[in-house]
Amino acid sequence: MDPVERLATLDALQQEAAGCTRCRLAEGRTQVVFGVGDPNADLMFVGEAPGFHEDKQGYPFVGQAGKLLDKLLAGIGLERADVYIANVIKCRPPGNRDPVPDEIEACEPYLFRQIELIEPRVIATLGNFATKLLSGRQLGITRVHGQPQSVTLGGRQVLLYPLYHPAAALYTPRMLTVLEEDFARLPGLLDLESHEPAEPEPEPELAAATPAEQLGLF
Ligand code: URA
Numbered sequence: 001m002d003p004v005e006r007l008a009t010l011d012a013l014q015q016e017a018a019g020c021t022r023c024r025l026a027e028g029r030t031q032v033v034f035g036v037g038d039p040n041a042d043l044m045f046v047g048e049a050p051g052f053h054e055d056k057q058g059y060p061f062v063g064q065a066g067k068l069l070d071k072l073l074a075g076i077g078l079e080r081a082d083v084y085i086a087n088v089i090k091c092r093p094p095g096n097r098d099p100v101p102d103e104i105e106a107c108e109p110y111l112f113r114q115i116e117l118i119e120p121r122v123i124a125t126l127g128n129f130a131t132k133l134l135s136g137r138q139l140g141i142t143r144v145h146g147q148p149q150s151v152t153l154g155g156r157q158v159l160l161y162p163l164y165h166p167a168a169a170l171y172t173p174r175m176l177t178v179l180e181e182d183f184a185r186l187p188g189l190l191d192l193e194s195h196e197p198a199e200p201e202p203e204p205e206l207a208a209a210t211p212a213e214q215l216g217l218f
Helices: 003-018 052-057 064-075 101-118 128-135 166-170 173-184 186-193
Strands: 043-047 084-087 122-126 149-153 156-163
Touching (some): 003 101, 043 101, 064 166, 084 101, 101 149, 122 128, 122 186, 128 149, 128 156, 156 186, 173 186
Parallel strands (some): 043 084, 043 122
Antiparallel strands (some): 149 156
């Protein structure tokens, strides 16, 4: 599919989602929060679900967590317009409760189709819900954050990069530090992904081991 056709298909998908009644969340929403950003982005972020402000404004990550996301992006020289941002769930769960499995099941085809059409090279999952859905594994974010993994999504190899959710990091300084450290590795991952595998480096000349090294003391 050429870029013009992909964009038109993404727009059509957004129109379709705008009237979605596949699950109970349709009843309480102000509007569907489909996603925002560069439809040709190399880097895509996937969060959990819209909150109060997102539901009102129609865009993902516009509340406090979104401000932190903007700050983290600025820290690596990027802004919102450079990336694509979406959620697992497109409608706000009442009282910001966690999404339940049948809501995720009803909504996930939108996300999978977005990934297929946007063709990102790196997907940073924010928090447990996005990480578990897109990795297809039940390992929690505490175990897997900061560990890039290659997955097949939309028929393509994508680098999945799990991160702590910014909303969680807002209230836990230790988590914020880890999120900042993990975030700082994103440019390197994007760079890595944008190059063909390099020729293997020639083996460096092995220096003769000193007696202490031979004994395993260093
Ligand atoms: N948290 C999310 O996961 N997504 C949003 O869009 C806002 C807050």
